[in-house]
Structure formats: structure tokens, C-alpha cells
Amino acid sequence: QSALTQPASVSGSPGQSITISCTGTSSDIGTFNYVSWYQQHPDKAPKLIIYDVTNRPSGVSNRFSGSKSGNTASLTISGLQAEDEADYSCSSFTSSSTLTFGGGTKLTVL
Amino acid sequence: EVQLVQSGAEVKKPGESLKIFCKGSGYTFISYWIGWVRQMPGKGLEWMAMIYPGDSDTRYSPSFQGQVTISADKSISTAFLQWNSLKASDTAIYYCARHASLGRTVDYWGQGTLVTVSS
Numbered sequence: 355q356s357a358l359t360q361p362a363s364v365s366g367s368p369g370q371s372i373t374i375s376c377t378g379t380s381s382d383i384g385t386f387n388y389v390s391w392y393q394q395h396p397d398k399a400p401k402l403i404i405y406d407v408t409n410r411p412s413g414v415s416n417r418f419s420g421s422k423s424g425n426t427a428s429l430t431i432s433g434l435q436a437e438d439e440a441d442y443s444c445s446s447f448t449s450s451s452t453l454t455f456g457g458g459t460k461l462t463v464l
Numbered sequence: 465e466v467q468l469v470q471s472g473a474e475v476k477k478p479g480e481s482l483k484i485f486c487k488g489s490g491y492t493f494i495s496y497w498i499g500w501v502r503q504m505p506g507k508g509l510e511w512m513a514m515i516y517p518g519d520s521d522t523r524y525s526p527s528f529q530g531q532v533t534i535s536a537d538k539s540i541s542t543a544f545l546q547w548n549s550l551k552a553s554d555t556a557i558y559y560c561a562r563h564a565s566l567g568r569t570v571d572y573w574g575q576g577t578l579v580t581v582s583s
Contacts, residue, residue, distance in 0.1 A: 357510075386568070388565065388569065390569040390570065392509070399559060399573040399574065399575055399576055400501075400559070400570075400573055401573070402569065402570060402571050402572075405564070405569040405571070406568075406569070441508075445511065445570070447567070447569075450526075452524070452525055453499075453563075453568070454511060455509040455511055456508065457507075458507075
């Protein structure tokens, strides 16, 4: 299984919206609605922010939203805030009944 | 409150063996897959393996199959990750990860265990 493909970096100004893509294959994202997104601040453990493509865990801001089309999933962050500056990673369930992660995207809030 | 508490940092030499652990609390340990995720210095997350403590069923990433062994002791709600012969390239932070939705997402993470392999 190959890692999912994410852009290395994205940036946006406070108040703007950004979208991070996560591209897989028909063996993972394309077949299963089990895409998750994680936020990781420097020197911290990751935190789940989206699961099952579109669902937010309790306590996660509704500024975070997820979607999927074909083999590509997306995370959108609206109303960017300074505290959103972090690394974001996607994961997907696979046809081998395992998980695979994306390489991660560094978000810079300008 | 769900908590995953991992063992402390380790410094090892190439060729040595190592077993790190992760103790779960605040939930029914045998009812959730639990696994390990590697993060090499400055790099992204890599899913390694998971185990279902209820029946010891295991799943491995092809990249890590044969390189590590995952196990669990349900009597003490603890998962383990073991190496028989460490390499310098095993230097990384290893996160314990509880998997929800029948293993399809990671909903809770441990604090991470830094493993440094150096001669």
C-alpha cells in the first residue's frame, strides 16, 4: 500500500479559507468512506478532527469540514485563525483492512 | 476519560532488542483495536500495525511486516511493540493509537515514545 498524497504546504491569511487535498486510489479512498484528518502542533501528539469523511468529533470547531470525490478527499478550514497553524494529515482505511496515512501538509497562517 | 500512557524514551545501539508499551485506561480495552504509528524526525505519520486485544487478531502494514511485532496483554490493558534487532533507521517517535470504528480511524493517541538508535 502506498501513502496517500498531500501537498507539502499551504498557507492563508487570518479569516480566509483553505483546502488541503488527500489523493489515494481505488483501494482506499475511492472505495471506503473512512477518511480521517488529524491536526498536529509541533512536539505534540496528533488530534483527530474529522472522521468518516465528514464527521467532527465532539469539541472540534465547525470551521473544520471534510469532503470526498472519487479518489480524493479534502479538508477545508474556514475563518483561519493563528492557532490553526499546524501539520495536517489524512488517513484512509484500505482494502487490506489496514490504515494508510498521507505525508502531511504544513499549514502556515500568514 | 480515555488515556493511553506510553513508556519512556529509549536510547539503544544497532542490533539491540527493544519492547515499548502503551497502557490504556478509561475504556474497555478488549473492545477496540490498538496500534502503533511511526513518525521519523521531521517526517509524516506512518501506520505500522494494530491488534484487537479481545482475540489477538493483528494487522500489519506491508512496510513493517516482519520488522516489528505487536502484542497485547489484556489482563493489564497494555499493548506492546517489539524489535528484535534495531537499526539506526528505526530512530523515531512511536505513537500508540486507539482505533475506533472497527479499526478505521484513530480516535485517541498516546504521548509518544522517542526511540533513538545510535552507535
